[in-house]
Amino acid sequence: MRTILAGTFALAACITAACGDVKTPTQQSGQEPAVAFASVDQKTAFASRRRSGDCSIDLVDGKPAGDRIVLRAGSTARIEGWAADGETNSVPAQAAILLRSTERSYYAYALRGLHRDDVAKASGIAAFATSGYVVSAGTDAVRPGDYSARLIQQTRSGRIECDTGKTIEVTAR
Numbered sequence: 001m002r003t004i005l006a007g008t009f010a011l012a013a014c015i016t017a018a019c020g021d022v023k024t025p026t027q028q029s030g031q032e033p034a035v036a037f038a039s040v041d042q043k044t045a046f047a048s049r050r051r052s053g054d055c056s057i058d059l060v061d062g063k064p065a066g067d068r069i070v071l072r073a074g075s076t077a078r079i080e081g082w083a084a085d086g087e088t089n090s091v092p093a094q095a096a097i098l099l100r101s102t103e104r105s106y107y108a109y110a111l112r113g114l115h116r117d118d119v120a121k122a123s124g125i126a127a128f129a130t131s132g133y134v135v136s137a138g139t140d141a142v143r144p145g146d147y148s149a150r151l152i153q154q155t156r157s158g159r160i161e162c163d164t165g166k167t168i169e170v171t172a173r
Contacts, residue, residue, distance in 0.1 A: 034076050034136040034137065034138055035108050035109065035135065035136065035137050035138070036108070036137060036138040036139075036140055036141055037099065037106040037107065037108045037137050037138065037139055037141055037142050038106060038107060038108070038141065039104065039105070039106055039141060040098075040105045040106065040107050041105075050087075050158070050160055050161075051160070051161055051162070051163070052085065052086060052087070052153070052160045052161070052162045053086075053162060053163070054083065054084045054085060054086040054162060055081065055082065055083040055084070055151040055153070055162035055164055056081045056082055056083075056164060057069070057079055057080075057081040057097075057149055057164045057166050058080055058081045058082070059078075059079070059080040059081070060077055060078070060079055060080075061077060061078050062078070065079075065081075065166060066166075067165065067166055067167065068166070068167050068169060069149070069166055069167070069168045069169070070168075070169045070171060071139050071142075071168060071169070071170050071171070072139070072170075072171050072172075072173060073139050073140070073142060073143075073144055073170050073171065073172055073173050074138075074139060074140055074173045075138070075139055076136055076137065076138045076139070077136070077137060077139065078134065078135075078136045079097060079110075079134070079135050079136075079137070080132070080133070080134045081132070081133060081151075081164070082116045082119045082128070082131040082132050082133065083095045083110075083112075083131060083133055083151045083153050083162060084119070084123070084125070084127075084128045084131040085153065085155055085160060086123075086125075088155065088157070089125050089127055089128075090127055090155070091112070091113070091127055091128060091130050091131045092112070092153035092154055092155045092160065093112065093154060093155075094109070094112065094153070094154035095109070095110045095112055095133050095151055095152065095153045095154070096108060096109045096110060096151070096152045097110060097135055097137070097149065097150070097151060097152075098149075098150040098151070098152050098161075099142065099147035099148070099149060099150075099168055099170075100147055100148045100150055101145055101146060101147050101148070103145075104143065105147075106141065106142050106147070107152070108135050108137035109135065110133035110134065110135040110151075111133060111134050111135065112132075112133050113130045113132070114130065114132030114133060114134060115129060115130060115132060116128065116129060116130070116131050116132040117129050119131050119132070133151075139170055142170045143170070144170050144171055144172045145169070145170060146167055146168075146169050147167065147168045147169075147170065148163065148166075148167060148168075149164045149166040149167065149168045150162060150163050150164060151164060
C-alpha cells in the first residue's frame with residue numbers, strides 16, 4: 001500500500017512539474033488506488049455545457065476494449081483511455097467515467113495527465129500528449145444492466161460530456 005501511495009504522489013508531483021519521462025502507473029506496476037463507482041442523481045448527473053467526441057476507452061483490465069464491455073457486479077475494473085478538449089486543444093484537469101442508463105447513473109473519477117504520445121501524434125495536437133487517464137473502480141454499488149460509457153471532463157469553461165461509443169454491461173455476480 002505504501003508503494004502505491006508513494007508512486008501516486010510521485011506521479012502527481014511530476015505531472016504538476018511537467019516532467020517529461022514519467023512512467024505512468026500502467027508502465028510501473030499496473031496498480032492504482034481503487035475507488036468505487038458511486039450513484040449520481042439522474043436529473044443533475046454532471047450537467048454539461050457541451051458535447052465532445054474527443055475521448056476513448058482503450059483498455060479494460062489490460063485488454064483492448066470492444067464496443068461492448070462486460071463487467072461483473074462486485075468486481076473491480078481497470079479502465080484506461082484518453083480524453084481531451086478538441087475545441088480548445090487542451091487537456092481537462094479532471095475527468096470522470098459516467099455509466100448512464102435511462103434509470104440510473106454511476107461515476108468514478110479518473111487519474112489524469114498520463115502520457116499518450118500516440119494521441120498527440122494522431123491528432124497533431126502536442127497538448128494531447130498528456131490526455132491519458134486510468135481508473136480502477138469497483139462495481140459493488142452498480143446494478144446489473146446496460147450503461148452508456150461517457151467521460152465527463154471539467155474544463156475552465158465548464159463541463160464537457162464525451163460519448164465513448166461503448167456500452168458497459170454489468171452482469172450479476
